[in-house]
Every structure is written in structure tokens, then in C-alpha cells.
Amino acid sequence: MRHDDIMPKFRVGQKVELAVDIKNDGTYPYAKVGELLAKKGSVGYIRKIGDFLQTIKVYEVHLMCEGNLVEAVGARDFELNLLEDYEDEVQEELRWIREYRASKAQS
Numbered sequence: 001m002r003h004d005d006i007m008p009k010f011r012v013g014q015k016v017e018l019a020v021d022i023k024n025d026g027t028y029p030y031a032k033v034g035e036l037l038a039k040k041g042s043v044g045y046i047r048k049i050g051d052f053l054q055t056i057k058v059y060e061v062h063l064m065c066e067g068n069l070v071e072a073v074g075a076r077d078f079e080l081n082l083l084e085d086y087e088d089e090v091q092e093e094l095r096w097i098r099e100y101r102a103s104k105a106q107s
Contacts, residue, residue: 008049008057009077011086016061018042019081022073031069038068043083047072 010016022038024031031037044063052058058074 008059010046010049010059010080010082011088012046012049014046014086015083016044016046016059016080017083018044018061018073018075018079020079022075022079027074028070035069037070038063038073042068044072050074 018038018040021036021040024033024035024037026033028037042063042065044061044065046059047062048060050058050060057077059077059080060072061075061080062072063070
């Protein structure tokens, strides 16, 4: 049994790869149920984070490689591998501003 964390494991913009083949579970109307939508090892970026039944995190992954039936898939956290760390640019900018202001206050 899989348990989803309350907080997202991944962030929007993070680079990930599919850890498993993603097959149509019936939510993609242009393919048969069970048909392969995206191959294991496909690389993409998290585009959105949603909830299914208010308890299951679903990550919309925009795939950046060819050879898949679709350009984006929905995946759960255990179906993804992280390829690069998340850098919160807003927090980095705020840290820099605070340091700059502190250095100016000391001058």
C-alpha cells in the first residue's frame, strides 16, 4: 500500500524522470485502457501539482523527450525519480536582500 505525504515531495519546475511505464488508466480518452502513454526513463518537468480525492498527490509532468504517446502525464510520487534539487528562487532572492540590507545598515 502506498501512502502519500501531506506535503508535496516535488515542486513545480523540478526535473524528474519516470520510474515506471505510465499506462492509460482510463483518464486519457484517446487511447485504450492499459495502453502505454509514456516510457520508464522519460525525462520531464513538474508543471502542476494536484490532488485526487483530496488525499493523493498527482504531479503533472511535462515530458521533454520523444517516443511517448503524450506530452504530459499524471504521476504519483513513487512513480518519479528526482533528477535535480529544487532551488526556491524567491527564497534565495529574499535571503540576498536581507543580507544586503544588513550590510548597508552596518555601514
